[in-house]
Amino acid sequence: xxxxxxxxxxxxxxxxxxxxxxxxxxxxxxxxxxxxxxxxxxxxxxxxxxxxxxxxxxxxxxxxxxxxxxxxxxxxxxxxxxxxxxxxxxxxxxxxxxxxxxxxxxxxxxxxxxxxxxxxxxxxxxxxxxxxxxxxxxxxxxxxxxxxxxxxxxxxxxxxxxxxxxxxxxxxxxxxx
Amino acid sequence: xxxxxxxxxxxxxxxxxxxxxxxxxxxxxxxxxxxxxxxxxxxxxxxxxxxxxxxxxxxxxxxxxxxxxxxxxxxxxxxxxxxxxxxxxxxxxxxxxxxxxxxxxxxxxxxxxxxxxxxxxxxxxxxxxxxxxxxxxxxxxxxxxxxxxxxxxxxxxxxxxxxxxxxxxxxxxxxxxxxxxxxxxxxxxxxxxxxxxxxxxxxxxxxxxxxxxxxxxxxxxxxxxxxxxxxxxxxxxxxxxxxxxxxxxxxxxxxxxxxxxxxxxxxxxxxxxxxxxxxxxxxxxxxxxxxxxxxxxxxxxxxxxxxxxxxxxxxxxxxxxxxxxxxxxxxxxxxxxxxxxxxxxxxxxxxxxxxxxxxxxxxxxxxxxxxxxxxxxxxxxxxxxxxxxxxxxxxxxxxxxxxxxxxxxxxxxxxxxxxxxxxxxxxxxxxxxxxxxxxxxxxxxxxxxxxxxxxxxxxxxxxxxxxxxxxxxxxxxxxxxxxxxxxxxxxxxxxxxxxxxxxxxxxxxxxxxxxxxxxxxxxxxxxxxxxxxxxxxxxxxxxxxxxxxxxxxxxxxxxxxxxxxxxxxxxxxxxxxxxxxxxxxxxxxxxxxxxxxxxxxxxxxxxxxxxxxxxxxxxxxxxxxxxxxxxxxxxxxxxxxxxxxxxxxx
Amino acid sequence: xxxxxxxxxxxxxxxxxxxxxxxxxxxxxxxxxxxxxxxxxxxxxxxxxxxxxxxxxxxxxxxxxxxxxxxxxxxxxxxxxxxxxxxxxxxxxxxxxxxxxxxxxxxxxx
Numbered sequence: 001x002x003x004x005x006x007x008x009x010x011x012x013x014x015x016x017x018x019x020x021x022x023x024x025x026x027x028x029x030x031x032x033x034x035x036x037x038x039x040x041x042x043x044x045x046x047x048x049x050x051x052x053x054x055x056x057x058x059x060x061x062x063x064x065x066x067x068x069x070x071x072x073x074x075x076x077x078x079x080x081x082x083x084x085x086x087x088x089x090x091x092x093x094x095x096x097x098x099x100x101x102x103x104x105x106x107x108x109x110x111x112x113x114x115x116x117x118x119x120x121x122x123x124x125x126x127x128x129x130x131x132x133x134x135x136x137x138x139x140x141x142x143x144x145x146x147x148x149x150x151x152x153x154x155x156x157x158x159x160x161x162x163x164x165x166x167x168x169x170x171x172x173x174x175x176x177x
Numbered sequence: 178x179x180x181x182x183x184x185x186x187x188x189x190x191x192x193x194x195x196x197x198x199x200x201x202x203x204x205x206x207x208x209x210x211x212x213x214x215x216x217x218x219x220x221x222x223x224x225x226x227x228x229x230x231x232x233x234x235x236x237x238x239x240x241x242x243x244x245x246x247x248x249x250x251x252x253x254x255x256x257x258x259x260x261x262x263x264x265x266x267x268x269x270x271x272x273x274x275x276x277x278x279x280x281x282x283x284x285x286x287x288x289x290x291x292x293x294x295x296x297x298x299x300x301x302x303x304x305x306x307x308x309x310x311x312x313x314x315x316x317x318x319x320x321x322x323x324x325x326x327x328x329x330x331x332x333x334x335x336x337x338x339x340x341x342x343x344x345x346x347x348x349x350x351x352x353x354x355x356x357x358x359x360x361x362x363x364x365x366x367x368x369x370x371x372x373x374x375x376x377x378x379x380x381x382x383x384x385x386x387x388x389x390x391x392x393x394x395x396x397x398x399x400x401x402x403x404x405x406x407x408x409x410x411x412x413x414x415x416x417x418x419x420x421x422x423x424x425x426x427x428x429x430x431x432x433x434x435x436x437x438x439x440x441x442x443x444x445x446x447x448x449x450x451x452x453x454x455x456x457x458x459x460x461x462x463x464x465x466x467x468x469x470x471x472x473x474x475x476x477x478x479x480x481x482x483x484x485x486x487x488x489x490x491x492x493x494x495x496x497x498x499x500x501x502x503x504x505x506x507x508x509x510x511x512x513x514x515x516x517x518x519x520x521x522x523x524x525x526x527x528x529x530x531x532x533x534x535x536x537x538x539x540x541x542x543x544x545x546x547x548x549x550x551x552x553x554x555x556x557x558x559x560x561x562x563x564x565x566x567x568x569x570x571x572x573x574x575x576x577x578x579x580x581x582x583x584x585x586x587x588x589x590x591x592x593x594x595x596x597x598x599x600x601x602x603x604x605x606x607x608x609x610x611x612x613x614x615x616x617x618x619x620x621x622x623x624x625x626x627x628x629x630x631x632x633x634x635x636x637x638x639x640x641x642x643x644x645x646x647x648x649x650x651x652x653x654x655x656x657x658x659x660x661x662x663x664x665x666x667x668x669x670x671x672x673x674x675x676x677x678x679x680x681x682x683x684x685x686x687x688x689x690x691x692x693x694x695x696x697x698x699x700x701x702x703x704x705x706x707x708x709x710x711x712x713x714x715x716x717x718x719x720x721x722x723x724x725x726x727x728x729x730x731x732x733x734x735x736x737x738x739x740x741x742x743x744x745x746x747x748x749x750x751x752x753x754x755x756x757x758x759x760x761x762x763x764x765x766x767x768x769x770x771x772x773x774x775x776x777x778x779x780x781x782x783x784x785x786x787x788x789x790x791x792x793x794x795x796x797x798x799x800x801x802x803x804x805x806x807x808x809x810x811x812x813x814x815x816x817x818x819x820x821x822x823x824x825x826x827x
Numbered sequence: 828x829x830x831x832x833x834x835x836x837x838x839x840x841x842x843x844x845x846x847x848x849x850x851x852x853x854x855x856x857x858x859x860x861x862x863x864x865x866x867x868x869x870x871x872x873x874x875x876x877x878x879x880x881x882x883x884x885x886x887x888x889x890x891x892x893x894x895x896x897x898x899x900x901x902x903x904x905x906x907x908x909x910x911x912x913x914x915x916x917x918x919x920x921x922x923x924x925x926x927x928x929x930x931x932x933x934x935x936x937x
Contacts, residue, residue, distance in 0.1 A: 008834075012837050028860075074856055077918065125893060131897060161915035
């Protein structure tokens with residue numbers, strides 16, 4: 001029972017609890033907050049795996065920016081509690097059991113066939129310098145493409161979310177008179 | 178060879194006439210149309226005459242090659258013309274009589290609204306007939322064969338708005354088709370055995386073969402099949418039924434096509450293939466039997482008919498039977514001789530009948546005529562000459578040719594001769610009956626302007642019968658002259674000698690002993706003349722001196738008379754036995770069974786099936802986002818499971 | 828020492844929860860958050876494998892085993908872009924339909 005394992009289990013418990021809570025809550029803001037908890041715990045997991053830079057980015061970008069965006073939207077739209085309406089039969093009949101079974105299957109396979117190589121925290125490089133070298137040497141092209149992707153996303157979201165023009169533009173309207 | 182005769186001009190000139198009248202005729206004046214039609218058919222006749230004068234017998238047979246047609250391996254068929262004595266005679270007959278009938282039509286059809294169409298079709302017919310005659314191979318002849326059938330259909334159904342005319346046109350074409358089917362199979366057999374359809378090549382291969390006396394071989398088959406084709410085109414038993422119906426067409430059409438030219442195509446074809454027939458005695462016998470029976474059969478029907486054109490139609494069938502009888506006993510030149518004289522007097526008979534019909538305002542029933550000789554003397558005289566000719570009274574044309582046939586028939590088998598003589602008696606009888614009923618006695622027709630049957634004279638308004646215009650009478654006179662003197666070319670066997678290079682001395686007639694005496698020949702001649710005179714006498718008694726007698730005789734014969742009057746019910750038998758089952762089978766099996774339930778159903782069912790399948794699949798796209806999500810998750814689960822299974826299997 | 832498979836199981840569980848939320852929930856923003864949960868699970872998987880390959884690469888340790896962590900960057904970038912655009916769409920839809928209930932957003936059909 002090393003400290004590594006204990007920490008892993010602790011963070012893992014928080015992840016699991018947050019995930020289940022996300023499913024259980026009806027108000028979206030509660031789900032958002034649980035998700036933030038999950039992400040924070042995941043950052044801890046990354047640290048245990050020696051990926052300190054990734055952990056930092058996870059907290060800053062994911063939990064700090066993306067989830068904030070979610071919370072903003074929830075507040076903006078004044079999303080209320082969910083109503084109980086009829087959903088899709090396919091989802092409940094096939095989807096949920098399917099994924100459950102599949103994940104159980106996968107978990108079982110993984111646990112059965114994996115070895116016992118352990119990972120020692122701290123023995124793994126994950127410092128920004130190494131990551132930077134990889135990012136700007138081997139993965140330069142994908143890096144540049146992602147920057148273009150972000151540009152597209154910015155333009156898209158601005159266009160999509162902008163208010164429609166209130167005054168009608170000069171459009172040929174069919175006169176009814 | 179020698180000089181180029183440019184034979185191709187002869188068919189092409191009428192074709193040009195057909196094209197011009199067909200394309201521009203609607204807007205042209207009647208004068209223009211007539212000029213084009215007459216000039217071009219006249220030019221064809223003139224060119225044929227020129228050919229006759231320019232060529233010498235030493236140059237015959239003459240072949241003129243026009244163009245490539247089929248070159249398929251070793252099988253070659255070309256557009257080429259062949260001229261020998263036989264085709265020379267046919268050429269003159271067709272172009273000459275054709276031209277005269279064109280002239281006649283100018284007068285006869287003057288009031289018809291479709292004037293240009295008539296001349297276009299008439300010229301078209303000339304083109305096809307000339308192609309048939311001049312062809313140097315069976316395939317080109319078959320094209321002409323089919324083409325004249327087409328022209329006949331178009332011309333019989335010329336007044337196609339009349340149901341009976343349209344039906345008659347169809348009947349002619351369909352019955353001809355049956356004959357053509359046999360003809361085609363015969364051609365296929367020729368190709369199979371001889372590898373070519375060219376006359377010269379086929380006959381050169383056939384000549385060394387021995388006659389098939391021991392039963393039937395392939396030559397007999399070919400001969401019989403060719404005869405089937407001839408039966409269709411030349412209206413012999415059992416395919417003659419179209420010819421009486423074909424009288425629905427205008428009278429010049431009946432004269433040209435169904436008397437003088439088209440129906441003789443079968444005789445021409447059989448004569449042309451005489452090399453094959455002479456080596457297939459069984460086929461030749463069949464030809465003779467068919468010809469003889471048809472001659473007698475049609476003549477008996479002719480006695481009872483009251484429509485003037487129908488009498489002439491059955492007379493044509495009967496005379497054609499004579500020609501086939503001649504061919505069947507091996508006397509091909511006699512058959513051709515009769516063909517020529519028949520063209521003269523039968524053409525004249527039809528044209529004169531047309532003149533009669535024209536003068537009484539469209540009436541065709543002889544019972545409503547009578548006593549016309551004072552009204553239309555010229556027509557009466559010419560028709561009288563033609564009647565004398567067909568009855569076989571010397572020295573007119575019909576006597577020479579018919580007697581030649583009977584003499585050759587006697588040399589083969591006296592049964593043929595006997596039936597021929599009986600038929601000659603009946604022929605004379607019904608022809609004089611026609612003459613007396615039409616021109617003698619009292620006029621039974623209407624005097625006021627009633628309309629008759631013929632649609633071309635509707636609303637003409639006749640006070641009383643009047644003579645036809647000169648343009649119609651001159652061809653009658655010319656043909657009358659030909660009927661008078663045309664037979665003299667056969668005097669002293671000159672005709673036969675003329676055709677000797679074509680027919681040789683004949684296999685059959687060689688067996689006839691020349692010494693079987695002139696005495697027998699003169700005796701038979703005398704019998705024929707007696708029989709003809711007897712027919713005249715009987716007709717005179719029954720229709721001039723004792724006009725009440727025919728009805729009494731008819732009543733006495735009762736049912737038998739009625740059967741003959743109704744043409745022995747042949748048409749009805751055909752309709753019940755052949756036509757109705759065919760139509761029923763087509764309707765029930767082919768149309769409702771196959772076409773509707775199989776073909777249409779296949780197409781419709783595949784469409785319906787596609788629609789129902791897509792209806793089911795369409796339900797998947799409901800717009801419900803969660804169902805989409807569910808399907809995606811289910812699909813992902815399947816993929817994951819598959820990958821796990823692959824991983825485990827390794 | 829924690830075997831690598833433990834991390835993978837955790838990752839798988841998070842992914843499964845994400846899919847379940849994606850299928851069950853009715854609020855469209857919650858569905859979106861389930862998608863983010865799925866992505867996070869995948870990220871954990873990437874990083875775990877990066878560590879795993881580093882361990883078993885042995886003597887020939889290069890930098891390439893760390894591509895797992897680099898890939899996490901790309902996943903995060905895509906997640907960010909997708910979240911931005913998706914939320915913009917949700918706002919536009921809300922403006923038109925006045926509802927966030929996914930069952931009422933059923934116009935995605937012919």
